[in-house]
Amino acid sequence: xxKENIIEVRGLKKTFKKYxxxxxxxxxxxxxxxxxYKTVEAVKDISFSVKKGEILGYLGPNGAGKSTVIKMLTGxxxxxxxxxxxxxxxxxxxxxxxxxxxxxxxxxxxSLWWELPPVDTYKLYKEMYEISDYKFNKNLKYMxxxxxxxxxxxxxxxxxxxxxxxxxxxxxxxxxxxxxxxxDEPTIGLDIFAKEKIRQFIKKIxxxxxxxVILTTHDISDVEELCDRIIIIDxxxxxxxxxxxxxxxxxxxxxxxxxEFDEKPGRIKLSDCRVIRYDAWSADVFxxxxxxxxxxxxxxxxxxxxxxxxxxxxxxxxxxxxRIYLEAEKK
Amino acid sequence: xxxxxxxxxxxxxxxHSISHRSLLIAKIVAIPLSIFVMVAIWNAIYLNNxxxxxxxxxxxxxxxxxxxxxxxxxxxxxxxxxxxxxxxRNGKLTNELIRPNQYYLVQFFKSLGFxxxxxxxxxxxxxxLGVIFFGFKQYDYVFTLMSVLSFSLSFLLIFLFNMIxxxxxxxxxxxxxxxxxKNTLVSFFSGGIISLSVFPLFFQNTxxxxxxxxxxxxxxxxxxxxxxxxxxxxFIFVQAIWVVSMFFIMKFGWxxxxxxxxxxxx
Ligand SMILES: Nc1ncnc2c1ncn2[C@@H]1O[C@H](COP(=O)(O)OP(=O)(O)O)[C@@H](O)[C@H]1O
Ligand SMILES: [Mg+2]
Numbered sequence: 001x002x003k004e005n006i007i008e009v010r011g012l013k014k015t016f017k018k019y020x021x022x023x024x025x026x027x028x029x030x031x032x033x034x035x036x037y038k039t040v041e042a043v044k045d046i047s048f049s050v051k052k053g054e055i056l057g058y059l060g061p062n063g064a065g066k067s068t069v070i071k072m073l074t075g076x077x078x079x080x081x082x083x084x085x086x087x088x089x090x091x092x093x094x095x096x097x098x099x100x101x102x103x104x105x106x107x108x109x110x111s112l113w114w115e116l117p118p119v120d121t122y123k124l125y126k127e128m129y130e131i132s133d134y135k136f137n138k139n140l141k142y143m144x145x146x147x148x149x150x151x152x153x154x155x156x157x158x159x160x161x162x163x164x165x166x167x168x169x170x171x172x173x174x175x176x177x178x179x180x181x182x183x184d185e186p187t188i189g190l191d192i193f194a195k196e197k198i199r200q201f202i203k204k205i206x207x208x209x210x211x212x213v214i215l216t217t218h219d220i221s222d223v224e225e226l227c228d229r230i231i232i233i234d235x236x237x238x239x240x241x242x243x244x245x246x247x248x249x250x251x252x253x254x255x256x257x258x259x260e261f262d263e264k265p266g267r268i269k270l271s272d273c274r275v276i277r278y279d280a281w282s283a284d285v286f287x288x289x290x291x292x293x294x295x296x297x298x299x300x301x302x303x304x305x306x307x308x309x310x311x312x313x314x315x316x317x318x319x320x321x322x323r324i325y326l327e328a329e330k331k
Numbered sequence: 332x333x334x335x336x337x338x339x340x341x342x343x344x345x346x347h348s349i350s351h352r353s354l355l356i357a358k359i360v361a362i363p364l365s366i367f368v369m370v371a372i373w374n375a376i377y378l379n380n381x382x383x384x385x386x387x388x389x390x391x392x393x394x395x396x397x398x399x400x401x402x403x404x405x406x407x408x409x410x411x412x413x414x415x416x417x418x419x420r421n422g423k424l425t426n427e428l429i430r431p432n433q434y435y436l437v438q439f440f441k442s443l444g445f446x447x448x449x450x451x452x453x454x455x456x457x458x459x460l461g462v463i464f465f466g467f468k469q470y471d472y473v474f475t476l477m478s479v480l481s482f483s484l485s486f487l488l489i490f491l492f493n494m495i496x497x498x499x500x501x502x503x504x505x506x507x508x509x510x511x512x513k514n515t516l517v518s519f520f521s522g523g524i525i526s527l528s529v530f531p532l533f534f535q536n537t538x539x540x541x542x543x544x545x546x547x548x549x550x551x552x553x554x555x556x557x558x559x560x561x562x563x564x565x566f567i568f569v570q571a572i573w574v575v576s577m578f579f580i581m582k583f584g585w586x587x588x589x590x591x592x593x594x595x596x597x
Contacts, residue, residue, distance in 0.1 A: 068594075096431050130336070
């Protein structure tokens with residue numbers, strides 16, 4: 001069955017004016033009337049769509065335009081050019097109705113009241129999103145357990161650890177069971193334990209409630225564990241769109257074979273391979289996949305040398321993405 | 332369309348405000364102290380000039396005016412513009428815009444919530460002290476009632492004016508300077524420092540065409556019996572017109588500002 005598109009974006013563009021402003025009242029007053037600025041093309045011309053129930057990883061180096069896109073998708077920023085349909089709404093024009101159906105977590109901005117326990121904020125959102133008592137209590141209990149949160153009812157937010165706080169932040173954005181969840185760097189600065197809890201949580205609500213998730217992150221393991229599909233953006237333009245497997249197919253051109261020898265092999269000679277030796281007893285063999293199959297190289301190795309152990313590994317996704325960023329940087 | 336989602340902000344801001352308990356205590360001390368200073372100054376002025384009436388007010392009216400202007404300045408004070416400046420600067424306006432709300436309503440109910448403790452604690456204590464030590468008195472039930480109505484309109488007016496003036500925060504990095512400057516000017520032109528009745532007539536006539544005197548001076552002068560009934564009704568009507576006009580200016584200005592908002596901070 002073909003799933004429907006829940007988000008559709010066509011020809012999206014956003015330019016910022018960067019004002020040059022001095023400090024102090026005088027220059028501030030001046031800046032109201034006469035202002036110098038540079039323009040920054042944060043998002044150039046972007047089109048894509050997201051299907052219902054998908055988890056999309058939205059990746060890119062710092063300043064690539066991820067947050068700008070997320071802010072336009074969530075109705076915060078006015079899209080300068082192009083068209084956005086989310087859940088059949090135009091996010092900016094129909095903001096108030098639209099945002100009732102979405103949840104958003106900005107990893108660097110808290111939406112909880114610092115001086116009060118999280119539960120006070122939750123109660124506020126209960127009224128805001130018109131959540132019934134039954135649904136509120138059920139969801140809250142379920143999420144506290146799932147995210148392994150210690151105390152939401154007594155401790156003020158400012159006294160929580162970052163890991164606990166982010167988990168509380170998540171609850172505040174999904175209590176109303178949003179159809180789409182936007183996550184802008186939600187795991188930034190968290191320890192492995194908190195990260196893991198949050199990943200499990202995202203997976204669960206995606207599976208159980210069919211929530212569509214758009215995730216930006218710098219943590220590639222988030223992406224590998226969660227995302228069905230990724231988009232890579234750089235300098236405001238998409239430079240890759242597809243599954244992780246498609247990313248590998250497109251960009252991985254080498255595999256590594258680590259070999260340990262029973263007997264010193266002397267000089268190693270293999271065609272279409274790079275061989276790096278660190279000592280007499282072992283070597284890294286990089287196979288150029290465009291020219292040879294790994295299988296062939298392995299059997300050649302066994303034929304020619306006395307081998308005690310062998311490990312085949314491919315380039316990590318993290319490394320691939322790093323390479324893509326670097327290549328884009330050169331252009 | 333629920334109003335409940337907005338009134339819920341009264342409760343949470345009230346809790347928030349009493350989590351800053353020291354602020355409330357500071358006010359309970361500061362308000363009577365300011366009143367004491369103001370009353371002492373006016374006593375001296377009336378004594379020195381050997382005058383019965385200064386700027387239409389008897390000494391008793393002037394003392395009452397001063398007491399109410401100190402209390403009123405505190406109660407009607409509104410930080411919506413500073414708050415807007417703050418959330419634009421630290422990027423939290425983004426957090427407001429992802430909520431199914433109108434920001435101005437959120438901010439309005441937050442202001443109400445934040446003032447609740449002042450209304451129920453600081454104000455009654457100050458008025459009680461005023462009655463005991465400075466002979467603060469009520470003039471007439473009709474005037475008091477009208478004055479309460481007028482004070483409510485002042486609250487709205489100050490809120491709306493701040494929301495409009497605060498739009499400057501979309502254009503400058505550090506809004507606070509503008510905020511302080513505005514607060515000082517408004518305080519002066521609304522009669523928060525000295526009753527406008529003591530100024531030359533041409534100044535008073537000019538002020539009539541501006542909104543400022545309706546932010547504080549009007550309700551207090553109504554309370555101390557400084558206007559006849561027809562004048563009271565006229566000025567309350569003028570206040571209402573200002574409130575309605577400012578509402579539409581605010582709505583329009585806000586729409587334009589948010590359209591150009593660039594979402595500072597990532
Ligand atoms: N409010 C703003 N004013 C001016 N420039 C901005 C603003 N927000 C973002 N930018 C610029 O737009 C580009 C994209 O930013 P952003 O979307 O935040 O990137 P990312 O989230 O991928 O790190 C950057 O060059 C950034 O400096
Ligand atoms: Mg970002």
